[in-house]
Amino acid sequence: MPVVKLQRPKLNFGEKIYFGALLKGFFLTMTHAIKSLRGKSAGADSLASSGLGVTMQFPEQRWDEHLPDYYRGAPTLVTDEQGRERCVSCQLCEFICPPKAIRITPGEIPADDPWAKVEKRPEEFEIDMIRCIYCGMCEEVCPEQAIFLRKDYLITGHNRAAMVHDKKKLYEIGGVRTGLVNKWNELK
Amino acid sequence: MEILILLLKIIALTFVVVLPLVPISVYFERRFCAVIQDRVGPNRTGIPLTLFGFKKDFHFFGLIQPMADGVKLFLKEDFTPAHVRKAFYWLAPVLTVAPALITVCVIPFGSPISFGDYQVNLVIADIDIGPLFIFAVSSLTVYGITLAGWSSNSKYPLIGGIRSSAQMISYEISLGLSIIPVLLYFGELNLGKIVQQQADHGWLLLPLWQDGHLGLPDLQSALFWIPACIAFVIFTVSIFAETNRMPFDFPECETELVGGFHTEYSSMKFALFFMGEYAAMVIGSALVVTLFLGGWSIGFGLDPWIQGLHLGSFQFGGLIHLAAFVVKLLIFILFFILVRWTVPRFRYDQLMKLGWVIFFEAALINVFLAALILAAPHLTSAILAISAVLLVVVTAALIRVAKVSEAKPNILRV
Numbered sequence: 137m138p139v140v141k142l143q144r145p146k147l148n149f150g151e152k153i154y155f156g157a158l159l160k161g162f163f164l165t166m167t168h169a170i171k172s173l174r175g176k177s178a179g180a181d182s183l184a185s186s187g188l189g190v191t192m193q194f195p196e197q198r199w200d201e202h203l204p205d206y207y208r209g210a211p212t213l214v215t216d217e218q219g220r221e222r223c224v225s226c227q228l229c230e231f232i233c234p235p236k237a238i239r240i241t242p243g244e245i246p247a248d249d250p251w252a253k254v255e256k257r258p259e260e261f262e263i264d265m266i267r268c269i270y271c272g273m274c275e276e277v278c279p280e281q282a283i284f285l286r287k288d289y290l291i292t293g294h295n296r297a298a299m300v301h302d303k304k305k306l307y308e309i310g311g312v313r314t315g316l317v318n319k320w321n322e323l324k
Numbered sequence: 325m326e327i328l329i330l331l332l333k334i335i336a337l338t339f340v341v342v343l344p345l346v347p348i349s350v351y352f353e354r355r356f357c358a359v360i361q362d363r364v365g366p367n368r369t370g371i372p373l374t375l376f377g378f379k380k381d382f383h384f385f386g387l388i389q390p391m392a393d394g395v396k397l398f399l400k401e402d403f404t405p406a407h408v409r410k411a412f413y414w415l416a417p418v419l420t421v422a423p424a425l426i427t428v429c430v431i432p433f434g435s436p437i438s439f440g441d442y443q444v445n446l447v448i449a450d451i452d453i454g455p456l457f458i459f460a461v462s463s464l465t466v467y468g469i470t471l472a473g474w475s476s477n478s479k480y481p482l483i484g485g486i487r488s489s490a491q492m493i494s495y496e497i498s499l500g501l502s503i504i505p506v507l508l509y510f511g512e513l514n515l516g517k518i519v520q521q522q523a524d525h526g527w528l529l530l531p532l533w534q535d536g537h538l539g540l541p542d543l544q545s546a547l548f549w550i551p552a553c554i555a556f557v558i559f560t561v562s563i564f565a566e567t568n569r570m571p572f573d574f575p576e577c578e579t580e581l582v583g584g585f586h587t588e589y590s591s592m593k594f595a596l597f598f599m600g601e602y603a604a605m606v607i608g609s610a611l612v613v614t615l616f617l618g619g620w621s622i623g624f625g626l627d628p629w630i631q632g633l634h635l636g637s638f639q640f641g642g643l644i645h646l647a648a649f650v651v652k653l654l655i656f657i658l659f660f661i662l663v664r665w666t667v668p669r670f671r672y673d674q675l676m677k678l679g680w681v682i683f684f685e686a687a688l689i690n691v692f693l694a695a696l697i698l699a700a701p702h703l704t705s706a707i708l709a710i711s712a713v714l715l716v717v718v719t720a721a722l723i724r725v726a727k728v729s730e731a732k733p734n735i736l737r738v
Contacts, residue, residue, distance in 0.1 A: 161666040169359045177362040189362040 200287070208272045209287045211263055212310030213303070216318060220251055221307060222282035225258035229274035229283055237267035238274060254320050261303040265291045281316045333448050334429070341650065342428050346602045347390030349657045355386070356658060357665045397598075400591035405476075408588060412475035417589065417596035419468030424603040427458045431610050432516040433649055434620045435523070435631050437642035446620075446642050447516050454515035455503055458611060459496065462566065465604065466492045469568075472597070473585040484585040487574055487672060494679035495565035495572075501687035502558035505551045505694030506615050519619030523627040527618035528552045533625045544697065551694035556616045558687050563608035565679065567601060570664035574672055609656035610649075617652060620645035685722050689715070 150156055171177050175187040184202060186193040215221050225242035243259030245252055274283050286309065293299040301309075351366075358365030369392050370383035404413065429448035436443045451457065466489050473485015506528065510518045526533050529552060531541040540546070565572040586597045613619060621627050622645070631641040670678070696711055703711070 158667060162662060165360045165662060165666045168362065169356070172359045172362050186364070188364045189359065191362075191364040193364065193367075 203287050207287055208270045208285045209289050210265065210270070210291055210301075210309065211268065211272075211274055211283055211285050211306075213261065213283055213306040214281075214310040214313040214316075215307060216316055217312060217314045218318070218321075220254075220320075221257060222280050222316070223258050223261065224254055224256045224280050224282070225261070226256070226279065228277050228279065232273045232277045233268075234271060234273065235267040235269055237264045237269075238262070239264075251320065258303060261306060263301045263306065265293075265299045265301055266296065281313075284310065284313065286310070329444060330448070333444075333446070337433055337446070337448055338425060338428050341433065341646070342425070342603070342606060345606050345650075345653065345657075346599050347394065348654075349602050349606060349661075350390045350393070350598075351387060352654070352658060353661050353664075354389070356661045360662070360665050394595070397591055397595040402591040402593070405588055407477045409475040409477065412471045413588075414593075416468050416472035416475060417593040417600070419471065420465055420600035421468075421596045421603060423461045423464040423468075424600055424607055427461050427607050428610075430454045430457050430515055431607070431614060432519050432619055434642040434644075434646035435520075435627070438639045440637040444642075445516065446646060450514070450516050452512070452514045454513050454518070455507070455611070455615070456513060458607075459500055462604070462607070463492075463496060465566075465600070468600070469585050472589070476585070476588040478588060481585045481587045484587070488568055488585060491568070491572060491574065491675060491679070492566055494676060495562045495683070498558055498679060498683035498687045499562040499566060501684070501691060502555045502562065503615065504687075504691045505548075505555050508691075508694055508698055509548060509552070515614055515619075519614055519621060522618040523621035523623070527621065527623060528616045529556060530618070530623065533623065538625055544701065547697050548694065551690050551697065552616070554686065554690045555694075556612075558683050558690070559616070560612055562679075562683065563612060564660070564663065565675070567604040567608055569601070569605060569660060571667040571670050572675055573664075574669060574675065605657065605660055606653065609653050609660065613649065613652045613656055617656075620649040622648045681726050685726070689719050689722070692718075 168177075172189045175185065177185070177190050179185075180190050183190045184192050184197060184199065186197055192199060213221065213223050225240050227240050227242065230236075230238040230240050239260070239262045240258050241260040242256055245254055245257050270285065272285050275285050288309070291299070355365040355367075365386065366389040367386040368383050369386050369389040370381050371388060373381050404410065430451060431454075432445075432447045432450075434446035436445045438444065469492070470485050470489040473481045473483075473488070476482070476485075506518075507513060509528070510521055512518065522528060524534075525531065526541060526545075529549070531545050531549065533539060534541070564570070586594055589597060620642075622630060627645075630644050631639070633639065633641045633644070692715055696708070696715060700708055
């Protein structure tokens, strides 16, 4: 049976008058309003509200403590605990980046360097933060565990040039990351 | 000298008391509905003090938001589409705002203040036909909305305009009829004198004092409380319908009609519609407060004492009463906002049925009931009994006729 036609429910006198329903409605909204003004709305503490309703008032309160572990913020390059910059400018991340935000100029590691066997490192590494979509593909594809997405989301600048993160800035916000696979170390 | 005082009153009462109430009620609307919905509402639009050399901006609790809205609407592109009837298109917003602001002139804002022996009434025009004038002038708002809908030369505004004009004329009947018991009780139409009587003998809905001290009213006034309450309910609901405000805002609802009659309007003309709606809301609240809740009177026997306050020969009690009036007005505006965000919109046929079948009959019966109660001391008990029975019979007959003539829902057999 494809269509079921329903009859409207018969209302008794009290329901037809509608004033009772109106008063219940007023009661509902006023209790909501009073609870919100006292900061006791449902879900206020789990959502870290500012004390009025469930809204977190942004610049004064942030949700940095509540960011989940898998949150994807700005991409950065890391150095490991031996002080080596891990990126070898293989350009895989540049290839896979969907909006083509990454631009790499590969360079050579000179023969007299302690890490000469790695042979390549980036001369220039730029991520245009206006283009970056924070998808995390660069982190997924990197074979050297060199590029990681951190938790900062407030990337701002006064002009387009200021929004391009160059290599120095990327290593600066990336910092040192321990616990990675150091495949270029000498075999014991 | 008279003209100067009149001009001062017009400027002070319209442009300093009523017109600022429009952006204030917009602000309250946004804040109050946010609080009802567990949000915050606009609380950051402040004055950029850092531009003037201070260290931090002060947010003024968002009170600058209506000003920012006004500036935005003023600077928006004022676009007249090519397909509209230009004359009526430009006339319509004016016809919506102007009547609402004209009706300010008969509302008593406070008791008279006096400098020595020169008395100044806080009413712009102390005429003897107060409510009649208000109803006559505010009916012109219907023209504004209908012209807006028709001249826009487009489907949705036309439907919105037609619906709105039908709704407004339907509820004007119950608006006028519901006031009649109040006017019968006070015996006159001068709003200033009505408020003065309420200050002396108790508000219509709260008759708890007489001549400066607390005390219960006599039997007739106590019995009259019932038709007064019915009149209050009918009048308040009709004011909601007149100002196109939820739950009667079918003509401008966004879900059905894009923007209703103001779809094709932009910038300042839209701002005028917006202002007209809120100004009508302010005037409606002012009227309800004046007729039923004592206007500027603070009540409980305090009014004669307040009127006696003076600084030398300047009696300033009227200004305190003005503040009391504005406070009552704000409370009623908050009630308007609460109703808007609580009650879902009525369907159009339900709305029309409410206006023509239910409120019209209820207001009529209320007039006869009030007349009966007021005339009771002057009638012989036989005539009183016969009239009471007749009233009950007529009420029952009306209810039965309304019920029987309801369209029977079809029992559908699948």
